[in-house]
Amino acid sequence: MKAWEENIRKVVPYVPGEQPQSSGIIKLNTNENPYPPAPGVVKALSNLDADLMRRYPDPLVSVLVNAIAEFYGLNSDQVFVGVGSDDVLAMAFLTCFNSEKPILFPDITYSFYDVWAKLFRIPYEVQPLDEDFCIRTEDYQKENGGIVFPNPNAPTGVLKSLGEIEDIIRSNPGVIVIVDEAYIDFGGESALSLLNKYDNLLIAQTFSKSRSMAGMRIGFLFGNPKLIRYINDCKYSFNSYTMNQAAIVSGVEALRDSAYFRQCTGKIIETREWAKTEFRRLGFQFTDSMANFLFVTHPDYSAEELFESLKEAGIYVRYFKHPERIRNYLRITIGTKEEMEALFAFLKQYVKE
Numbered sequence: 001m002k003a004w005e006e007n008i009r010k011v012v013p014y015v016p017g018e019q020p021q022s023s024g025i026i027k028l029n030t031n032e033n034p035y036p037p038a039p040g041v042v043k044a045l046s047n048l049d050a051d052l053m054r055r056y057p058d059p060l061v062s063v064l065v066n067a068i069a070e071f072y073g074l075n076s077d078q079v080f081v082g083v084g085s086d087d088v089l090a091m092a093f094l095t096c097f098n099s100e101k102p103i104l105f106p107d108i109t110y111s112f113y114d115v116w117a118k119l120f121r122i123p124y125e126v127q128p129l130d131e132d133f134c135i136r137t138e139d140y141q142k143e144n145g146g147i148v149f150p151n152p153n154a155p156t157g158v159l160k161s162l163g164e165i166e167d168i169i170r171s172n173p174g175v176i177v178i179v180d181e182a183y184i185d186f187g188g189e190s191a192l193s194l195l196n197k198y199d200n201l202l203i204a205q206t207f208s209k210s211r212s213m214a215g216m217r218i219g220f221l222f223g224n225p226k227l228i229r230y231i232n233d234c235k236y237s238f239n240s241y242t243m244n245q246a247a248i249v250s251g252v253e254a255l256r257d258s259a260y261f262r263q264c265t266g267k268i269i270e271t272r273e274w275a276k277t278e279f280r281r282l283g284f285q286f287t288d289s290m291a292n293f294l295f296v297t298h299p300d301y302s303a304e305e306l307f308e309s310l311k312e313a314g315i316y317v318r319y320f321k322h323p324e325r326i327r328n329y330l331r332i333t334i335g336t337k338e339e340m341e342a343l344f345a346f347l348k349q350y351v352k353e
């Protein structure tokens, strides 16, 4: 090691799913929405004012913050926006998790949490999911420096009831509880209704999944005004202009079309429920996912080999080697009905052979 390397911050980065650039593949590996964003988004972008490009964007991102607040029936001072929920979650970790006590999150969960914890030197302790891949509420009722978990959880898709979520928030008044609701629009009940009751609650959501805008990078947080102010203080100490004008304009436009939003999420939920029956028919086992993906395993086949065979056939799904307990599982994003039919045509052959 070179002398200067001693003082380098060394991290093992998060590894996102592959983004193959070739066309003609079926991409079910990163939980993207298979449908395009609302038609108004594309129109607004093609009319984007050159003067908006010339100038710095509004550091307060007021138009988008106000549009989100209005859509969800909140005040603007309860909303924080950023470059995808990865950005807002990282900012929330930095702002909220500064205790000597460990933060708690599940052992099988979004694999960015431990990366941020290590990056920001936040002590953490993982809590094992039960044998059905469910979060055990009692594991989150011990001393801690903060709590974070997705609802529904990823990559399992398992949803916790609002009552159980409230138990965790209520029993931890001295720390911030972050509920990551990246997939909540596919059938879950948001903790939004608890926001005015608990000042230690922070909710993260995203435009990446249910609003088909992963490429635009828009995420947001709901929290009490004082907490949102603290998070903004950290953000402005880091980078004043994280969100570009195209993202801001398209985010506002997406929120205008709630009929389209309901139609797309409805189609994905319908395809997911149909896919569950198809997977069951082929002998797969899976959790009862309430997200836009299914987490499946087959008692007779290796998930890793199936993952490779699918890829060779141009069908990309997600395979996690770690932790050990999920080594024989695949996380498969719900695509269009046609994409899923192509997947099942392949799987029927595979299972027969």
Ligand code: PMP
Pocket: 083, 084, 085, 086, 087, 110, 150, 154, 180, 182, 205, 206, 207, 208, 214, 218, 219
């Ligand atoms: N939380 C969870 C649980 C996720 O699966 C993802 C998607 N990788 C994110 C947050 C981040 O999504 P984005 O940054 O696109 O909003």
